[in-house]
């Protein structure tokens with residue numbers, strides 16, 4: 001059955017692709033085998049992360065961008081992974097990004113998949129990476145991943161992308177900025193959407209200033225505050241040839257500025273390939289995914305070796321301070337061996 | 342192995358412009374732990390089937406207030422079948438005359454809900470219908 005799904009996916013069967021995505025989301029045994037067989041056919045797609053504050057127009061922009069990318073030479077296929085938060089109370093989710101992507105429904109060269117953020121095996125980033133692999137093997141040339149720019153998991157996701165787009169909207173002044181500094185630092189391209197509204201030029205200027213400051217900081221302070229330890233290549237990226245993130249203005253609902261955005265994405269892709277950063281990014285994405293998978297797999301394996309009551313019992317002992325956390329770890333890790341032998 | 346989340350497409354086919362009912366049911370399903378894909382107003386049968394295919398949903402919930410259910414519902418069910426998704430459980434909510442209900446059920450609709458239905462009932466029905474399919 002997995003073999004059949006795989007070959008159907010490769011042939012362009014969209015239902016097979018959709019079912020593979022579900023298997024990946026479930027983290028099933030089957031999905032592991034499917035991904036193994038798809039892996040040799042991956043590595044071609046250009047992964048684009050789009051993040052930014054809630055309501056900044058990301059989905060509307062993705063809608064316009066996907067259409068624009070479809071008009072490029074050879075009409076490349078475009079996949080969209082739209083992530084929305086899971087409700088912490090019920091574990092359910094309302095995934096509403098498709099509402100803004102209605103223009104894309106009639107185009108069979110575009111595939112939109114909505115995804116809830118929590119409960120992913122090995123974390124959200126590992127999951128979107130594996131879903132990207134399925135799209136990649138199904139010959140989608142561009143994979144756009146939309147997430148709300150809120151925290152570390154979003155940063156992790158966009159770190160897996162080749163090109164990261166951070167979306168902002170015109171602010172109310174220089175000191176009120178919706179984008180946090182940490183998010184700004186991961187941008188390859190900055191977009192001021194809703195630039196039909198007042199203050200767009202001011203926002204552009206402000207972002208350009210922040211970027212300029214970031215670069216000076218990089219040169220004179222070793223770049224520590226711009227660069228996270230997980231993305232050392234970014235440092236080189238700036239130091240070698242210097243991709244300076246452009247700041248673009250868009251009006252997502254009428255498409256203004258979106259052609260320029262598509263151009264910059266293509267340009268950034270070429271730049272990554274010319275500098276060897278494309279391969280480096282792929283490597284770091286794979287290493288990162290591997291590391292997370294190992295963590296979650298080991299955790300799950302270990303968790304199965306120990307009954308709930310036993311775990312609770314040990315936690316209680318730690319809470320009562322009759323057992324030190326170090327001793328607890330020792331007991332927990334060796335529980336299986338002790339009881340079986 | 343984490344249990345698979347039930348995925349539901351909530352769609353509003355046809356031309357009427359009210360999605361309050363659809364949004365109420367979407368929230369109720371979310372609060373019951375399901376993943377709800379909401380697609381917005383004025384969906385054609387083809388668009389609904391296409392979204393169901395891309396999202397690999399277990400359930401399609403339709404909300405129709407316009408009175409066009411007898412035309413729209415069979416088309417949607419046919420499109421789902423054509424895509425190879427005859428397993429999808431289809432629910433219908435809205436203002437549906439008593440006389441039409443039997444015919445719709447025969448077309449393959451799992452259940453029809455009138456205005457004022459207790460959303461807990463809908464959640465329960467969905468859970469049992471999906472586990473019966475699996």
Ligand SMILES: Nc1nc2c(ncn2[C@@H]2O[C@H](COP(=O)(O)OP(=O)(O)OP(=O)(O)O)[C@@H](O)[C@H]2O)c(=O)[nH]1
Pocket residue numbers: 053054055056057058059060061097100148193194195196197250251252253254
């Ligand atoms: N004025 C103006 N409104 C826009 C523009 N782009 C999007 N909007 C509106 O902004 C609202 C939010 O748009 P979305 O595309 O849903 O924003 P989002 O960032 O995807 O929202 P979340 O996914 O909920 O975080 C909608 O009402 C859009 O119509 C724009 O360029 N100008």
Ligand SMILES: [Mg+2]
Pocket residue numbers: 058059060096097146
């Ligand atoms: Mg959105």
